[in-house]
Amino acid sequence: MPAARTRVKPVGAMELGDHLALVFDNEEERRSIMAGYARDGVAAGHKVIYISDGVSAPEVLDWLLAARAEIAGPAADGAPVDLAEAMEAGHFVVRTAEETFLASGRFDPGASLQLMATEIDLALVQGYTGVRIAGEARFSLRRWPGTEQFGDFERMLDEIFMTTDLQAMAICQFDRRWFDEVRLAEVEASHMGRVRADDYYDDGSLRITPIFSPPGVALAGVVxxxxxxxxxxxxESITTRTGLLCLDLGGLTACDPAGLRLLTGADGAGGPGGRGLLLRSVPDALHARLHADGLDDAPGVAIERSSG
Structure with missing residues (x-):
C-alpha cells in the first residue's frame, strides 16, 4: 500500500515506502541518524545505498562509525551490525552524486529515476528484502548541467513513492547552512515529512530524545x-565532547522531588566526572520548585527558564 504523508518520524520507525527529508545544521545529528539508518537497513536484510557529495566510500564509512563518539547513549550501544563488514560484503554501498547522476554529463531527472528503479529491481532479484537510499542534496547547488531541475526530480520521486508500492525508502539530506528557507520549504513539500533521531526511551509516560545543538536530551512527560x-x-550513559550536557525540560508536565535532584545532579547521578549541566526551557512551576528546594543554584548547573 502506498505510504501516507507524515510530519516527523524517528529514523528507526521508517518503513518501506517512506520518502523523508533530513534538514540539519549539525553534523552530529546527521551522523547519528544516518548511522542508525544504515545499520537498521543491513540488519533488516535491505541493501543500503548512500549517495555522497563527492566523498569516497572509506571516508563515508569512517564518518558514520564516528557517530558513537559524538553523543553515546543507550540507543547507540551494542549495535549488532558492523558497517565495515557490510560494505565489504556489498550490503552497504557508497557512490558519489557525480557518478550516480551525471554519468551522461548532465543531471536528467527521468534518467536518474530510471537508474534508481533499476537499482531497486536488481537488489530485490539478489534477494534483499528492500532498499534504503540516502542522498546528500548539496550537489544540486553546484550548477552542474541540469541541476536546476533538481526540484522536479524530488517532486517526481515523491509522486512515485506516494502512488506505488515501492520496496524502498529514502532520506534526502539538506544542510540548512547551504539551503535557504525558501528552497527548504520547496523541497520539504516534496517529501512525506522529516526524519529525526531515535528516542533513547519512550514508555508512553516519558520520552527522552537526543538533541545535538547543544548536545544533550529533551524530556517530555512525567519523571x-x-x-x-x-x-x-x-x-549516566551519555558522553559529550564539550563536557556540558543540556537537558531540555520544556516538555515535562510533572517531576517529583527525587526527579529534580536527579536532573540537577544533586544525588550524584546526573553529572558524573564534574560535567556541567544546562537546564533549558524550564517551565515556571518547575523552576519555582527548584528554587524552593535550593536546587536552582547547584554547583555546575545553569538554568534557562521557558519563554512561554
Missing part, C-alpha cells in the same frame, strides 16, 4: 518513581 531509573540510565 516519577516509574521513569526515574530510565532517566538515570540515560544520563
Amino acid at each position: 516519577d518513581a516509574a521513569t526515574r531509573p530510565a532517566v538515570a540510565a540515560v544520563l
Whole structure:
C-alpha cells in the first residue's frame, strides 16, 4: 500500500515506502541518524545505498562509525551490525552524486529515476528484502548541467513513492547552512515529512530524545518513581565532547522531588566526572520548585527558564 504523508518520524520507525527529508545544521545529528539508518537497513536484510557529495566510500564509512563518539547513549550501544563488514560484503554501498547522476554529463531527472528503479529491481532479484537510499542534496547547488531541475526530480520521486508500492525508502539530506528557507520549504513539500533521531526511551509516560545543538536530551512527560531509573540510565550513559550536557525540560508536565535532584545532579547521578549541566526551557512551576528546594543554584548547573 502506498505510504501516507507524515510530519516527523524517528529514523528507526521508517518503513518501506517512506520518502523523508533530513534538514540539519549539525553534523552530529546527521551522523547519528544516518548511522542508525544504515545499520537498521543491513540488519533488516535491505541493501543500503548512500549517495555522497563527492566523498569516497572509506571516508563515508569512517564518518558514520564516528557517530558513537559524538553523543553515546543507550540507543547507540551494542549495535549488532558492523558497517565495515557490510560494505565489504556489498550490503552497504557508497557512490558519489557525480557518478550516480551525471554519468551522461548532465543531471536528467527521468534518467536518474530510471537508474534508481533499476537499482531497486536488481537488489530485490539478489534477494534483499528492500532498499534504503540516502542522498546528500548539496550537489544540486553546484550548477552542474541540469541541476536546476533538481526540484522536479524530488517532486517526481515523491509522486512515485506516494502512488506505488515501492520496496524502498529514502532520506534526502539538506544542510540548512547551504539551503535557504525558501528552497527548504520547496523541497520539504516534496517529501512525506522529516526524519529525526531515535528516542533513547519512550514508555508512553516519558520520552527522552537526543538533541545535538547543544548536545544533550529533551524530556517530555512525567519523571516519577516509574521513569526515574530510565532517566538515570540515560544520563549516566551519555558522553559529550564539550563536557556540558543540556537537558531540555520544556516538555515535562510533572517531576517529583527525587526527579529534580536527579536532573540537577544533586544525588550524584546526573553529572558524573564534574560535567556541567544546562537546564533549558524550564517551565515556571518547575523552576519555582527548584528554587524552593535550593536546587536552582547547584554547583555546575545553569538554568534557562521557558519563554512561554
